[in-house]
Amino acid sequence: MTDPSPTNFAAPWEAQVFALVVSLREAGLFTWSEWADRLGRQIRPADGPERTADYGAWLTTLEAILAERGVAGPESVAARTEAFLRAAEATPHGQPIRLENDPLYRP
Amino acid sequence: MSHDHAHHEHGHHDDHHHGSEISPVEARVRALESLLTEKGYVDPAALDALIELYETKVGPHAGARVVARAWVDPAYRARLLGDATPAIAELGIGGRGGEHMVVVENTPEIHNLVVCTLCSCYPWPVLGLPPIWYKAPPYRARAVIDPRGVLADFGVTLPETTRITVWDSTAETRYMVLPMRPAQTEGFSEEALAALVTRDSMIGTGLPKGIPTTPLEMPV
Numbered sequence: 091m092t093d094p095s096p097t098n099f100a101a102p103w104e105a106q107v108f109a110l111v112v113s114l115r116e117a118g119l120f121t122w123s124e125w126a127d128r129l130g131r132q133i134r135p136a137d138g139p140e141r142t143a144d145y146g147a148w149l150t151t152l153e154a155i156l157a158e159r160g161v162a163g164p165e166s167v168a169a170r171t172e173a174f175l176r177a178a179e180a181t182p183h184g185q186p187i188r189l190e191n192d193p194l195y196r197p
Numbered sequence: 198m199s200h201d202h203a204h205h206e207h208g209h210h211d212d213h214h215h216g217s218e219i220s221p222v223e224a225r226v227r228a229l230e231s232l233l234t235e236k237g238y239v240d241p242a243a244l245d246a247l248i249e250l251y252e253t254k255v256g257p258h259a260g261a262r263v264v265a266r267a268w269v270d271p272a273y274r275a276r277l278l279g280d281a282t283p284a285i286a287e288l289g290i291g292g293r294g295g296e297h298m299v300v301v302e303n304t305p306e307i308h309n310l311v312v313c314t315l316c317s318c319y320p321w322p323v324l325g326l327p328p329i330w331y332k333a334p335p336y337r338a339r340a341v342i343d344p345r346g347v348l349a350d351f352g353v354t355l356p357e358t359t360r361i362t363v364w365d366s367t368a369e370t371r372y373m374v375l376p377m378r379p380a381q382t383e384g385f386s387e388e389a390l391a392a393l394v395t396r397d398s399m400i401g402t403g404l405p406k407g408i409p410t411t412p413l414e415m416p417v
Contacts, residue, residue, distance in 0.1 A: 098325050109251075110244065114239065116293075126367065130315040139334070140334040142329065170227075170231060171225050174219065174223075183217050184217075185217070
């Protein structure tokens with residue numbers, strides 16, 4: 091429990107989401123109170139049971155805030171996601187996955 | 198599978214298996230990072246530095262240092278219980294997620310338990326990031342309704358005369374428990390004491406590691 095190497099993330103993407111949220115908070119896009127409020131609502135869907143406030147919930151909450159603030163809308167996020175999936179498929183195993191590797195990439 | 202692979206016939210183009218695979222969630226996160234970087238909202242180098250910090254530095258060993266200091270230094274303990282944030286900063290610990298911390302002390306009469314009923318608010322600088330059970334609905338709900346049952350699930354049984362107080366952490370105020378110093382630790386160094394302090398003992402779902410009561414009970 092007091093191991094000097096913390097195990098804060100179960101997967102690299104969790105750490106990425108965490109870092110994005112912390113950075114955007116520090117850039118002033120929202121306060122921690124606003125964040126907790128949005129996350130709290132996100133994990134209490136009207137049509138289902140309460141969920142865990144895990145990094146998946148962080149990701150969905152972040153996407154909702156970015157869309158609402160006009161920073162990144164669902165269409166642009168979806169298009170960029172598809173581009174990364176194509177880029178991954180076109181990247182030899184073990185090499186960094188870059189957006190430029192997407193066969194449909196246009197600078 | 199996207200349509201541009203539909204023409205691949207089985208066995209003919211096995212080279213496409215040599216590509217990399219990322220999960221849809223990984224792709225979504227990469228998409229956000231790349232869009233936010235393009236728009237100047239985030240800096241990839243700063244993101245990497247943040248991740249390294251939380252992967253390697255920030256964790257419950259920091260809180261354990263605070264607890265050990267409070268156990269050996271009554272004046273420090275008083276400052277910690279009076280105004281936790283500056284007292285914790287004395288040990289060089291603080292920062293985001295710990296802007297306003299409150300430390301609550303366990304005694305034979307009162308056991309403290311910390312929860313975030315709303316989501317997952319937690320004192321990062323002293324405890325790191327919260328474990329998954331802390332963020333899950335059963336703990337969030339039951340800590341308030343049935344704290345004794347929750348403690349039993351964690352293997353903690355308290356005397357019936359010990360009252361349990363539940364503290365609800367928020368984004369503004371984040372709680373940490375100062376557990377009771379185990380018996381028979383007189384003369385322990387601060388470092389040895391800190392090694393007895395578990396993460397769960399600072400959330401209230403556990404107790405510090407036990408000390409054998411007599412040398413005869415130590416494993417041979």
